[in-house]
Amino acid sequence: MNRVADFFDTLADRWDELCYHDPEKLNDILKKTGLRKGLRILDIGCGTGVLESYLLPHSPRQIVGVDLSPAMIERARSKYATPVVDFRCQDVWDIQGETFDYIIAYSVFPHFREPEKLISHLAGLLPTGGELVVCHSESRDKINRHHDKHAGKLSEGLPPVEELARMLSPFFTVGAMEDSDRLYMISATRKQTF
Template identity: 30%
Template sequence: METRTLDHPLDTAPKARGSAQRYLQGLLDTADVRLNGQRPWDIRLLHPGVPERVLAQGSLGLGEAYMDGWWECDRLDQLFDRLLRARIDRHIHPWTLAWHHLRARWLNLQTERRAWQVGREHYDLGNDFYAAMLDSRMTYTCGFWQRARTLDEAQEHKLDLVCRKLGLEPGMRVLDIGCGWGSFMKFAAERYQVQCVGVTISAEQAALGRERCAGLPVEFRLTDYRSLNQRFDRIVSLGMFEHVGQKNHETYLDVARRCLVDDGLFLLHTIGRNETGHGTDPWIHRYIFPNGELPTIAQIGRACENRFVVEDLHNFGADYDRTLMAWHANVEAAWPRFADTLGERFHRMWRYYLLMCAGAFRARDIQLWQWVLAKPGRSGVYQRLAS
């Protein structure tokens, strides 16, 4: 999987290249980014076809050109922070982007059959790789950095925050929708003496999770969330709702409602976006999270109508920047162990993914929310934490 240096079909004559480069530089000026500049966030062109590729294919072309070694940047996180603050993406409208959004708008890309794709292509990438990237508990969601100094501390603080928001008590039965490698279930079973059932669409996650939770009252089920039909005292879902898609929001919450006891609580932890749209970034869709779709507050709120009362809503999206930078540092430190098997193109892809997302959270282009939901008519008053 070596970096490609072959010509691209969009490679054009020198005159056209110059025009495209001038136009792209004009857009980048609004973000104080220079082509072939010397600052850490500047873009260094290593192939003359980059401007045409970006203007023709948008974010997909930019990401693929980076994977192919056509351009370089010392601090991708700073670059994307600047690009997203300046909203450069609103000025590039390739036809491929329009088709991507139309497809997401008219089709249900998150059906029960399609839901397994992200498990195979992303979460089954390799447990050894994820163990090297993540904290010691293998928690693949945003850490809570208040009073935390390390990634391990930030993730433990987040898991404990979730447990306290849910008011866990010994003997409760807890459902974890999208349980990953079981970091929450293991923590909750050990610290709060609860019984847990987790569902995942990743065979690799389920296999390792069972090993890591051996001896605890924790069960892993390899199944889609739509098959669930048992009652639990509490439900938690950390970083799974991004795969549900807006066409399935109501179905998802109907499942949670039927699985939650009348006096129970449901904590939904999800990345979200500021404005309604369809689908996700085309590069992220193709290379990282196929069929993903970030919700908005309005979409989640509408889906809650006649299903759940919103007891609490907490945004700590800025903490995802620091979490992603810690994951990136771990990947870079461990990369020599994976270089021969995964290859340099994968390395560049993963670096681009982590640092682009860090820049997006830093620019507050995307958010991280924790919702605490209850059924209408739940007795008592929810006591909001001072986190």
């Protein structure tokens, strides 16, 4: 069994009560990105579908939400009755041969053991000009302290945004960045491939 999936399965039924996601911060993050009408969006580690209520007002062509936890996906599916949203109990590594215009990794990046390999994989799912957003609606310090206390064995920690920008640079041009006591986010656009 997958330890990450098992851990989040145990929390799925109370996840929305346990975790507060500040609407002002989420809207602020999305405003700093190239989110616009008609995009095909991949929401990595979508959990119970927290982001979908923020993404749907932007009239996406489709949102694909993936998560390892069957219980989280079941919860997410119960919230949204629209064909625009496709929730999949799937590992992002298993997504092959699909293209997205916009990929968002909200509150999930520290759970990937090989961040540079993940970035390379995600770059392969985006066309030139496609956008990758890595974000948290809390500060890096707060996220890392929380993970050290509650999910240490399941988290690699969130790197300083400058370090993440360096990891992104082979495939992406970095745009907006914030690593403050308020939130953490980086937005990057897929470079042209040759």
